Amino acid sequence: MSTPTISKPALYFLKKLEKNNNREWFTEHKDEFKKHEGEAKEFYNHLKELMENHDDIEKLKMFRIYRDVRFSKDKTPYKSHFAGSLSRLGAHLRGGYYLRIKPGETFAAVGFWEPNKEDLFRIRKEFEMDAEEFRRVINEPSFKKIWGELVGDGVKTAPKGFDKEHPNIDLIRKKQFIFVRNFTDKEVLSKDFINEVNASFKAVRPYFDLMSDILTTNLNGESLLD
16 A cells, blocks of 8 residues: 555646635545545544554644634635644643644644643743753654744733743743744655655654643642553
8 A cells, every 4th residue: 555645636626616715616626635635534544543553643634724713803714724633642641733734834743732621730830840851842843853943922021920020931931832844845746745744743743742741730749640
């Protein structure tokens, strides 16, 4: 069985969809969409299989092409990309993986998009106490070469109850803890793209292992899962 790839016709279809984002055009080209959607699903499912060699993946979620326009100013009915997320198994494994395929704007993302208030508070308290290990993990050269800098939204000064002059306030003020890697169309069309994405996701394990340890223990290092 050959390794699934993203084809040039699939990227070209997404480009055409972006330019013709209306129900009439989409209905006329639905068979073509279904063909490329099937290829994308095959790609994401194989990626999940590869990842299960180095992580415990609970599920793969492929996002639908149809946009929810009820509360959006943008009323175009379709997304012009394929996307999927992979969640880790159980309460003891934290963090999530995401891959979006879009002409000129493909990226992989990992981390914590919307931690609940309890998890967010726990992370901030960890950084308030000590962020040395966290900084060491995210600044490790091989990790940084792939994933670059930590990104994500944050509060402007300091969360309630935290000192805005704290030496780790750059981390404490964050509401999201995300890393992003962008890919060119040439990289996406490469036969090695799926292996490159898998290797990038594998490289994130030291970060996920540390964050999982933080989120499953209290500040004394005692397990919260017992």
